[in-house]
Amino acid sequence: MPTPEKLVDLRAAMTLTEKASLMSGENFWNTKPITRLGVASIMLTDGPHGLRKQGGAADHLGLNASLPATCFPPAATLVNSWDPALLEQVGVALGTEAAAAQVSVLLGPGMNIKRNPLAGRNFEYFSEDPVVSGKMAAALIRGIQSRGVAASLKHFAVNSQETHRMSIDEIVDERALHEIYLEGFRIAVTEGEPWTVMSSYNKVNGTYANENVQLLHCVLRGDWGFDGLVVTDWGGNNDRVAGLIAGNALEMPSSSGVTDQQIIDAIEAGTLDERVLDARVDEVLALIARTDASAQQTTVDLDAHxxxxxxxxxxxxxxxxxxxxxxxxxxxxxxxxxxxxxxxxxxxxxxxxxxxxxxxxxxxxxxxxxxxxxxxxxxxxxxxxxxxxxxxxxxxxxxxxxxxxxxxxxxxxxxxxxxxxxxxxxxxxxxxxxxxxxxxxxxxxxxxxxxxxxxxxxxxxxxxxxxxxxxxxxxxxxxxxxxxxxxxxxxRGKLAESYPLRYRDVPSSATFGRTEATSEHRESIYIGYRYYDKVGLPVRYPFGHGLSYTQFAYSDLVADHSSATVTVTNTGDRTGAEIVQLYVEAPDAAEGQFRAPRELGGFALVSLQPGESATATIDYAEHAFDVFDAAASEWRTVGGQYTIIAAASSRDLRLRSLLEVDGGPAPDAPAELDHYRTGQVSRATDAEYSALLGRALPAAAWPRARPLTRDDIIAQTKGRGGFASLLHTVIDRSSDLFLLLGRPHAANNTRFALDLPFRSIERMSGGLVDKAMLDALLVMVNGHFWRGSRQMLSAWRAHRRGRRARRDIDTQN
CATH class of the missing domain: 3.40.50.1700 (Glycoside hydrolase family 3 C-terminal domain)
Structure with missing residues (x-):
């Protein structure tokens, strides 16, 4: 990899236009090259559990076929192994196939927290628990990057649902944000050291994730030391300049130069410091240099894979x-x-x-x-x-x-x-x-x-x-x-998520997917087993549950301040493996406190012959005895007498050992949070949730009175009458038709169009739609169909003349 000094010299040789050009893709999957300076184009492509390199028409939703590749089990399955070494092996294989296909960035792993069982993308994510999520993601990252291919950790952050995912505002309190939704990412970043991170589509507490200075700059780079590149999800850019300032370097896919020009205009107007652009350019150049190995000749043993x-x-x-x-x-x-x-x-x-x-x-x-x-x-x-x-x-x-x-x-x-x-x-x-x-x-x-x-x-x-x-x-x-x-x-697999008896038992069931503009995380830190154990609710199968054809006995649990040891014996007549889970139980089991009674503190996989015993040493997770103090915006160790538990699941608790931990008192919480102290979060009032957030609740519904803008999504055309309702109906019914024709993938992907912001039509059209045409479409959906139609025809003609003129110039050159 070239030295930082050489990369700086390379960037210094670029024009402003060339630097801006590196900030978005050349096409759907590739970055732009700068031929005169020898800056190569690199390819980014899906996916988390198998290479999805498309050989023909490109799309981001699996509509068009990709080249054959090994389809490994997705994250929701792999995590049940609780085996980081296995995931690292899978990562090596994924990286090898990517390198052989000259792919520089593999877009995965995905590791958002499984907040609710109905989330459509849960199969791509690991767990309801951040510790196991982070450990497994880090292992996969290490394996992929060992082959000179960048992993892209995604989707950062709080990408908890697919409904209105490109506009939804995920409303989450600071404590839950750090303890639940960011902690897994922190572990994956610090232990896996990914070369890229993908920002998510959604907003987090009012700000798009891709423009969120607190998330991308303060937390990701400042607190965690991330030194790589942030890439948007495909079509996930809102304000290009704001994203650049927050720390997003690369917008994908190509915006046909639309957002590159926005960057140039902002610098020339003095609203963007060119040093910000320079920092992002350095990140792109560093990624290109890091992934040189992907262009080397690599053979793939598909039978072995x-x-x-x-x-x-x-x-x-x-x-x-x-x-x-x-x-x-x-x-x-x-x-x-x-x-x-x-x-x-x-x-x-x-x-x-x-x-x-x-x-x-x-x-x-x-x-x-x-x-x-x-x-x-x-x-x-x-x-x-x-x-x-x-x-x-x-x-x-x-x-x-x-x-x-x-x-x-x-x-x-x-x-x-x-x-x-x-x-x-x-x-x-x-x-x-x-x-x-x-x-x-x-x-x-x-x-x-x-x-x-x-x-x-x-x-x-x-x-x-x-x-x-x-x-x-x-x-x-x-x-x-x-x-x-x-x-x-x-x-030997064990569940990395709880199986409730019925959906209404899920702590987020009353709010998930039921609102338009916001998604309220009223359950706060009480996700999965943290909630079920807090309120003593029966479950079908607990977190960590999994049976074997043999049996295992636990003995001799010894806990110190950094780790615990436990002896496991195979008492059956078959060779087997046991996943030993270590839970850290809070003082007085968090009775009357805004805290889960116990949390996963670590785990180990032990393979044993019949009658064999082995002692496992399990290190505690970094924040095993901490809570996040929202008022001070930092982690605090809470002192007291903890109980360290060796367990076969979150409900199969085998051995206990007391441990006195030095620390301060738990951070003060607002007096109004009675339901958060008892865990009965489904009963939390608006006032209580507002007190938890420390601010008034934002509007959960879309505004109906005002006209739709470029930043609104196509789904907001529903019920507006005229052409707007017709547009919504055509997309909706097309999805239904695909289902009737037995094409569920096409049906789901057609519905994806409803959640696209209008601005994406111009940026993702490959140059077929320009700003004037988009503005005309908005006039049409805002109740002025004929006026908008005339504007559309005029804009289309002007756009066509412009494209012809550019082609003529290119031909002459």
């Missing part, structure tokens, strides 16, 4: 239930009926920008037929989409009647989990639930294999014999699931 994808899935599958040792399958299970569409056509990844074109896909049905299990037959049982089919159900029930055991494959379909849309409920499809009830009524043992990237309600859980959760298992998931079912592999 497929085997790694299988191994990653094997270690991430979670055995949720196993009554009377129903698993592993063997001769005692007799004839086995395989039922459920997901057995033959696996659901192995999510949809949107992370959609990978896999090199191959293993189905569970093929793998089961190749095993020693006596498969008596297979039936789909239900349609992929939630439509009733008595014929499919009858065939499945007839098959089950001939079997001794039923393997039932259930899950969320492709339309349920995708970028740009959130789920509307937490249930499985009604046709799947009906079939499940009828199969249970046959009194044949039923083993459920579940697929999906986020929690679902499981009303049948106590009535089936076993539940194996594959999550989204990547291209090797079919073989991995079969290996777990047959006992070739002993399951």
């Amino acid at each position: 497929h085997e790694l994808a299988v191994e990653a899935a094997q270690h991430s599958i979670v055995l949720l239930r196993n009554e009377n040792h129903a698993l592993p399958l063997g001769p005692a299970n007799g004839k086995v009926a395989v039922i459920g569409d997901f057995a033959e056509t696996p659901r192995y990844q999510g949809a949107g920008s992370s959609l990978v074109n896999p090199t191959r896909v293993d189905s569970a049905l093929d793998a089961l037929r190749s095993s020693d299990i006596d498969i008596v037959g297979y039936e789909r049982g239900f349609t992929r989409r939630d439509t009733s089919s008595r014929r499919l159900r009858r065939r499945a029930l007839r098959l089950a009647g001939r079997a001794d055991t039923v393997l039932l494959f259930l899950g969320l379909d492709e339309s349920a989990e995708a970028e740009a849309v959130d789920r509307t409920h937490m249930r499985l499809a009604a046709n799947q639930l009906q079939l499940t009830r009828e199969l249970i009524a046959l009194n044949v043992p039923v083993i459920v294999v579940l697929a999906g990237g986020a929690p679902v309600e499981l009303p049948f859980a106590d009535d089936v014999d076993a539940i194996v959760h594959s999550y989204l298992a990547g291209q090797g998931g079919g073989r991995a699931v079969t290996d777990v079912l047959t006992g070739r592999v002993n399951p």
Whole structure:
């Protein structure tokens, strides 16, 4: 990598126009080159769990095909391994494939906190807990960057929902912001040292994340020491100059020069210091230099990568239930009926920008037929989409009647989990639930294999014999699931998120996705197990839960001020691995305090032969004994007698050890926060939430009276009448039509257009739309259709003449 001095000399040789040109892409995936100075163009591309390099038409939502690449399990699955070493291996493979394809920046990992089970992009994220999220993301980053390819940690920050994601204002108190939503990013940045960070679309407390000086400059660079480049999410720029000042260097994709000119104009007008632009240029040049290795010749062993994808899935599958040792399958299970569409056509990844074109896909049905299990037959049982089919159900029930055991494959379909849309409920499809009830009524043992990237309600859980959760298992998931079912592999995965009994139990259920302009995080720090444990609410499966075909005993817990040791013994008759979780319980279990009773303080993976024992040493997380003092804007160690707990899950607490910690009292909280002290946050009033924020609540609804502007989103045309309503209806109905045609990905991606700000039409049109045309469109949607139509025609003609003139000049040159 060139020295900083050489990079400064290179930048000093640039004109203002050349410097500004580096601040946005040349096209959808590449940066601009400066040929006369030897500044290369580099490629950035998706994705978090597999390379999505498009060979033809480019898009950000997986509409058009990409080149074949290994599809590893996504983050929601990999995290269940609780194995940073495994994720680093996967990262190395991802980096190798990117380098071979001459991709310099791989856009991932994604690591936003799973605030709510309905968030459409949960499958791309790790956990409800920042410690496990940060540790796993850091490992993936280290692996990717070991191959000379930059990882891009995303989406910074508080990207908690897909509904109105490009305009939503995430309202979150300072304590929750730092303890929950930023802490995982901090761990990933300090331990993984990513070369790039991607800013999120949304606002955070009134300011777009990409323009947020506090987040990008003070926290990311100042507090955490990040020395890389910040890139926008695709189309995620609002005010280009404000973003530049905050610390965003690169806008993607190309804005066809629109925002480059804004930068030049601001410098010439004296409203932007050129030294700010110089700092951002240095960051771009440093990234280009850092990723030189991506242009080297690299060979890829796709067979080996497929085997790694299988191994990653094997270690991430979670055995949720196993009554009377129903698993592993063997001769005692007799004839086995395989039922459920997901057995033959696996659901192995999510949809949107992370959609990978896999090199191959293993189905569970093929793998089961190749095993020693006596498969008596297979039936789909239900349609992929939630439509009733008595014929499919009858065939499945007839098959089950001939079997001794039923393997039932259930899950969320492709339309349920995708970028740009959130789920509307937490249930499985009604046709799947009906079939499940009828199969249970046959009194044949039923083993459920579940697929999906986020929690679902499981009303049948106590009535089936076993539940194996594959999550989204990547291209090797079919073989991995079969290996777990047959006992070739002993399951070791554990949940990195809580499974509530029903959606109304989720602390954010009353507010998530229900407002237009803002998203109020009224639950504050009480996310997932922090909430359920605080209020003592029963859950279906707790955070950290996962069973094995063997058993583990814990003993000899010893806690000091930096770490704890615990001995684990495999007391069963199979080789297995145990994920030991260390919880730090607050003094007096936080009774009457604005604090969770216990939080994850660390974890370790221990692999053991039958009868073998091993001692694990687990370091405490950096802020294990701290809370964030919002008034002082800093972390404070709270003193007192803590309890260190070695556990198999957040509810399976095995051993305890007391530890006296030196520190001060807990920071004072406003007197009005009674419900935050008890954890009953669903009962918090507007006044109480306002006191927590320290300011008045912003308006949650879009303004209806004023005309729409460039900064409003297309969804705001709904209900305005005339052309505005027609525009909304056309997009909405087009999405419905794609669903009817069996194209759920296209349906979801069509709806994405509703959340686009009007300004993005000009910037992302590839030069087809200019400012005058956009202004004419706004006149049309604001109730003056004919006047706007005339303006549009005039603007279009002028734009066409201008493009022709520029082409003629280019031809002459």
